[in-house]
Amino acid sequence: MNRTARLYALVEELRAAAPRPLTVAVLATRFEVGTRTVQRDLQALMQAGVPVRAASGRGGGWSIDPGTTLPPIRLTADEASALTAALAAVDAATPYAGAARTAAQKITASMTGPASEAAREFAARIVALPTRSDPAIRTTVEQSLAAHTVLRLSYTDAAGRESDRVVEPAGLLTADGRWYLIAWCRTRLAGRGFRLDRIAAAAPTGERAQPRDLAGLLRDSAAAGAGQPAVLAALAARPREPEGTGPANRPGRPAVGAGR
Template sequence: MNRIDRLTAILLSLQGGKHSAREIAQRFEVSRRTIVRDIQALSEMGIPIIAESGSGGGYSLPADYSLPPLALNLHEALLLRLALSSLSQLSELPFKQARESLLDKVQALLPKREHDNLDQLAQALSLDLPKRPYPTPFLDQLLESVRNQQWIEVTYRSENGVSEQTLLPMHLSSSAGLWYCEAYSSERQAMRIYRVDRFLSVREATAPQLLEPPVDSIPREHPSHPEIRIKLTARGVLRLEHQPYVAHLIQRTENGEGWLCMRWRPEEYDWIVRTLLQLGTEARVLAPEDLRLRVQQAIKDLAEHYQM
């Protein structure tokens, strides 16, 4: 990174909050002395940088200071356009109109002489997401519920049928072209993950009387969850590499075989069972016993289903 780019990046960083010279130096992989000189150069340009010494000190900008519009270089514009274009493959998107206007702004912030180059690079690259024809009409409402910590009453369609539930949405995420809502269920007194396209209705609700207050979701890899150990053949390793949730957890051996060692919520074992059925004899569960028995039962159920 040349000095002009670094000065711009430092200025953008300071607009986000106070940082010490050491923190800035570590981020840009330069010496603390270099950062001090950069701060001095910015001050000489008329930037009102506030310097605080002592413990907890650092550099910052006045709260009412705003940067003038900055031009993007070709690669910055390409990354933004690539990300925004890939989002258009989702069936629904929060603030859909904002995405369109932001694409126009990205184009406007790039020097005109680079417009043709941007179009050529954008045609040479793509980020593909699976296209799902499932509408999610309550996506914006769920996002507002997360932001406002608003309880909702929902009608939800799952594999077990249609149910009425009272939820406190905590987080929204997208994976493999589908939207998911992580929420605290009043009925189950626990966190659950819901497919957003399976909500049939969503309406505001008053907070219910709970036995225990809602807590943030415990991550899958938390030590309190059972440890799963699965032996994989070489072919099993190659096939499981396509699963985004677990591909990074595969431990490969020299002969191409491997192990899948991880911790997982027991209430989400159904997904693992379905994945293992797809692998067939290319995978074998060694632990925990509960998961191994669930796979055995699923195989028996499948065999009975196809008996003539």
């Protein structure tokens, strides 16, 4: 068993035993390698962001939280190439670009056989021009969307006009390779789209944003025909985890402008 396959198998061995920890000695026997090799492998998994942890003392060992890891995923060569192409489109201006990179590293580490070879061969034939983007702004937007909090923006529209806005983020729109933050603009009292690469500054306010209906905000705008990407339909259709009660979503208002 090569190292990549062993790392993958280590994670599944810990998942199967969870929440019971396994000692390095037990894992070494299971994979027929030395304890130092297992120790290095476990450290490598930690550095890659896999949620493995060690507990010292009697009854201690290594364990993993099965709730924060995925079960085995077997990709075909075509599926691996499709993922490679999708990840190639992620650049510095793409939301969650940093998380996409670490996810790509985990997927790559788990692939073996024809899938791994197909992804590697295809990746060698993809090139991209670099883009300029402020990662701090992108991160602030990401955090605001995740936490449902109000943002204060400095924005430059297509005509070069600068303005300061206070917005309630509702979601993201992608079109022609561009990404837009769709939000309720308190300055204009209407839904607006803000192109991410035109946001000059973004600052969190800490204020909780009111729930906004994304489709409602897009209604009667140039992006009214926007729909959920087909590849995300299955993911969005999964049942949600139970959440605390909160205010119901209010109907969105029309007229999403390009940050005007």
